[in-house]
Amino acid sequence: MCLPSGLQSIDAKAMKKRITLSDVAAAAGVSKMTASRALRGTGDVSRSSMEKVGRAAKEIGYVGNHLAMSLASRRSDLIGVVVPSFLNVVFAEVLSGIAESLDGSGMQPVFGVTDYDPDREYEIIRNMLSWNPAGLIITGLDQPDETLQLLENADVPVVQIMDLDGTPVDACVGLSHHAAGASMAEALIAKGRRRFGYVGCGLDRDTRARKRFTGFKEALSAHGLALKTTWTGPGPSTVKAGREFTAQVLETHPELDCIYYSNDDLAVGGAFHCIAAGINVPEALVIAGFNGLDLVESLPVRIATSRTPRREIGNAAARIILGSDRDDPATGGTRTEFRPEIETGL
Amino acid sequence: MCLPSGLQSIDAKAMKKRITLSDVAAAAGVSKMTASRALRGTGDVSRSSMEKVGRAAKEIGYVGNHLAMSLASRRSDLIGVVVPSFLNVVFAEVLSGIAESLDGSGMQPVFGVTDYDPDREYEIIRNMLSWNPAGLIITGLDQPDETLQLLENADVPVVQIMDLDGTPVDACVGLSHHAAGASMAEALIAKGRRRFGYVGCGLDRDTRARKRFTGFKEALSAHGLALKTTWTGPGPSTVKAGREFTAQVLETHPELDCIYYSNDDLAVGGAFHCIAAGINVPEALVIAGFNGLDLVESLPVRIATSRTPRREIGNAAARIILGSDRDDPATGGTRTEFRPEIETGL
DNA sequence: ACTGATATCGATACCGGTATCGATAACATT
DNA sequence: AATGTTATCGATACCGGTATCGATATCAGT
Numbered sequence: 001m002c003l004p005s006g007l008q009s010i011d012a013k014a015m016k017k018r019i020t021l022s023d024v025a026a027a028a029g030v031s032k033m034t035a036s037r038a039l040r041g042t043g044d045v046s047r048s049s050m051e052k053v054g055r056a057a058k059e060i061g062y063v064g065n066h067l068a069m070s071l072a073s074r075r076s077d078l079i080g081v082v083v084p085s086f087l088n089v090v091f092a093e094v095l096s097g098i099a100e101s102l103d104g105s106g107m108q109p110v111f112g113v114t115d116y117d118p119d120r121e122y123e124i125i126r127n128m129l130s131w132n133p134a135g136l137i138i139t140g141l142d143q144p145d146e147t148l149q150l151l152e153n154a155d156v157p158v159v160q161i162m163d164l165d166g167t168p169v170d171a172c173v174g175l176s177h178h179a180a181g182a183s184m185a186e187a188l189i190a191k192g193r194r195r196f197g198y199v200g201c202g203l204d205r206d207t208r209a210r211k212r213f214t215g216f217k218e219a220l221s222a223h224g225l226a227l228k229t230t231w232t233g234p235g236p237s238t239v240k241a242g243r244e245f246t247a248q249v250l251e252t253h254p255e256l257d258c259i260y261y262s263n264d265d266l267a268v269g270g271a272f273h274c275i276a277a278g279i280n281v282p283e284a285l286v287i288a289g290f291n292g293l294d295l296v297e298s299l300p301v302r303i304a305t306s307r308t309p310r311r312e313i314g315n316a317a318a319r320i321i322l323g324s325d326r327d328d329p330a331t332g333g334t335r336t337e338f339r340p341e342i343e344t345g346l
Numbered sequence: 347m348c349l350p351s352g353l354q355s356i357d358a359k360a361m362k363k364r365i366t367l368s369d370v371a372a373a374a375g376v377s378k379m380t381a382s383r384a385l386r387g388t389g390d391v392s393r394s395s396m397e398k399v400g401r402a403a404k405e406i407g408y409v410g411n412h413l414a415m416s417l418a419s420r421r422s423d424l425i426g427v428v429v430p431s432f433l434n435v436v437f438a439e440v441l442s443g444i445a446e447s448l449d450g451s452g453m454q455p456v457f458g459v460t461d462y463d464p465d466r467e468y469e470i471i472r473n474m475l476s477w478n479p480a481g482l483i484i485t486g487l488d489q490p491d492e493t494l495q496l497l498e499n500a501d502v503p504v505v506q507i508m509d510l511d512g513t514p515v516d517a518c519v520g521l522s523h524h525a526a527g528a529s530m531a532e533a534l535i536a537k538g539r540r541r542f543g544y545v546g547c548g549l550d551r552d553t554r555a556r557k558r559f560t561g562f563k564e565a566l567s568a569h570g571l572a573l574k575t576t577w578t579g580p581g582p583s584t585v586k587a588g589r590e591f592t593a594q595v596l597e598t599h600p601e602l603d604c605i606y607y608s609n610d611d612l613a614v615g616g617a618f619h620c621i622a623a624g625i626n627v628p629e630a631l632v633i634a635g636f637n638g639l640d641l642v643e644s645l646p647v648r649i650a651t652s653r654t655p656r657r658e659i660g661n662a663a664a665r666i667i668l669g670s671d672r673d674d675p676a677t678g679g680t681r682t683e684f685r686p687e688i689e690t691g692l
Numbered sequence: 693a694c695t696g697a698t699a700t701c702g703a704t705a706c707c708g709g710t711a712t713c714g715a716t717a718a719c720a721t722t
Numbered sequence: 723a724a725t726g727t728t729a730t731c732g733a734t735a736c737c738g739g740t741a742t743c744g745a746t747a748t749c750a751g752t
Contacts, residue, residue, distance in 0.1 A: 018478075018501075020708060031732045036710065046730060061499055066476040067422070068708035071413040071737050086438040086445075095432050099459050108473060111457045113445050127454060130412040132364075153407055155364075239644045268641075275621060275646040295614075298585045300621040366738060377702045382740065392700060414738035417707050 028056035080128035097314020116205035135321035141166030157324040173336035181215030193258040200262035209262040242269020264289035302345030374402035426474035443660020462551035481667035487512030503670040519682035527561030539604040546608035555608040588615020610635035648691030
């Protein structure tokens with residue numbers, strides 16, 4: 001504010017020239033090239049200059065510039081990860097698994113959120129490609145053609161996660177949601193349930209939930225059964241919505257002995273309603289979700305769920321990217337299947 | 347595998363040369379510079395070449411290269427965001443808020459996870475700085491000196507989020523956790539509670555939870571009260587841990603009429619235990635958490651919590667970065683305070 | 693016809709690194 | 723002593739864009 005501060009600020013700004021590799025080289029008394037080699041630890045540098053450069057870099061606080069590095073070497077250590085939402089714990093765990101497996105590899109994940117919007121997904125992928133990442137991990141197999149073309153044109157390994165029902169661009173790792181829905185139906189029928197209802201949210205946007213729903217219905221049909229009622233809402237899957245929808249469904253269909261939800265968040269809401277309404281879960285009514293959230297196993301009542309290995313999916317995806325050789329088109333094309341464990345709670 | 351396929355692969359690789367601005371310029375019959383200007387929409391380009399370039403770019407599928415762009419223009423549209431964990435919904439919502447406010451600004455958030463490890467935080471920040479981002483959003487005010495120095499040397503606007511109890515590098519937005527702990531104690535005392543217990547997880551790493559704890563205890567002291575018992579565990583805050591710890595605490599201290607938890611995850615676990623054990627919540631025992639998770643309002647029993655505005659904090663942080671002018675050191679230094687709403691459930 | 697202003701464009705020099713290849717020195721080989 | 727090897731290093735040409743400034747064309751004014 002006062003004069004000295006003003007002067008100092010000008011001074012500081014003048015000083016604030018980015019410290020470059022040339023500065024390090026000058027300080028160490030070697031050429032830029034030698035400094036570059038020394039800092040990267042590639043061979044062909046004497047021990048003495050190695051030390052000189054290291055010391056100089058530390059001394060003047062050299063940070064390096066990934067932009068220049070990646071541009072010059074035509075490769076970056078970024079891995080683009082595209083998921084529909086952060087709010088869903090499931091994706092949070094996948095991301096966590098990815099970060100875990102990437103740790104120590106020198107690769108850095110960059111996350112993008114599509115909010116289940118295909119247009120936004122296209123934009124995000126396009127944006128990520130412009131950083132020419134070492135790889136891309138994207139959610140699902142149901143991208144629109146335009147997006148697929150983008151991915152195919154780009155010379156980047158792509159791993160599609162979570163889903164297996166469809167054709168991957170390159171590699172994919174996940175599980176068959178159609179099969180998951182079907183086996184939940186099988187398991188519940190085997191436990192004697194007959195009068196099923198369904199509650200789902202955001203099915204228009206969540207293609208995987210839709211696949212589970214279809215698989216579930218088909219398995220019922222195969223046993224000569226059908227859903228007594230289907231309640232779907234547009235909003236996001238929340239515990240609150242689960243609780244409200246369950247109350248409404250049970251009002252019109254008190255005869256149900258099982259409700260299948262599009263996921264655990266809704267199912268937990270259903271469980272809360274039952275607890276509050278004094279409905280005996282699971283004897284009188286089975287609440288069945290999907291994902292096997294940690295939360296579920298601590299619930300005061302036992303509900304059914306399919307435990308999906310989120311962290312493992314993230315791990316596997318990251319490892320595929322790490323193992324894929326950009327110059328060898330033969331890499332990739334792998335298909336890694338996980339099978340959810342079904343828990344009926346009965 | 348067979349010859350033609352091999353040949354094609356070689357061919358495809360030869361074709362797979364990155365499409366650059368020069369290609370677009372050639373296709374449009376203008377210079378690189380004109381193509382650059384046309385694509386960016388900066389002035390000084392005739393309508394006709396604008397269209398030619400646009401068409402050519404679309405036709406040959408030009409994607410652009412952020413690396414080169416950022417390097418040449420010495421500015422990037424990346425915003426680095428550093429949080430301790432994805433698994434905590436709170437941070438997921440903050441990230442979501444950041445992404446929301448950044449949407450349409452042309453800025454892209456890049457997320458890093460520290461796992462509550464200061465060394466990793468240092469590395470992540472260092473790595474982010476090497477992409478010279480337009481700004482940095484980091485969690486908390488308690489970075490080690492080394493990290494602070496890194497931040498101060500870098501010529502990048504920094505916003506520290508979540509916490510206000512301390513001195514920010516530049517701007518900060520969040521709430522006082524010390525005050526939040528204290529006001530929860532005040533509110534509970536006002537409701538007639540006297541026999542308090544505390545359950546917390548990961549306090550060694552979560553400095554903000556520690557501040558709440560301290561604030562809580564100090565407020566109790568001010569009323570001549572003290573905690574009857576303190577139960578702290580090392581692991582992460584999970585619902586499961588909350589349920590187990592609560593069972594154990596109540597076994598030795600059945601006289602408690604209120605338990606304060608380090609956050610809502612643990613508190614929800616506590617609520618689950620009480621439901622399962624038939625303990626009357628909140629009349630017989632108040633369960634008090636922190637954060638005001640959506641989940642909490644759907645619970646079959648009412649628990650106390652402090653509603654923190656996660657999304658708003660994210661929004662505010664993003665807007666500070668967007669509004670900060672890199673060349674004007676006067677920007678920043680703002681301190682944006684949010685006050686949590688307290689809900690006692692009584 | 694000449695001048696000046698305005699609109700449009702391109703040549704060139706970078707941004708901060710890396711790839712490549714040739715130069716140099718030190719040492720071993722015959 | 724002449725030659726070959728190996729280890730180390732630096733000059734130079736990029737990577738794919740943008741900044742800058744000067745060149746050219748067009749048109750109005752006189």
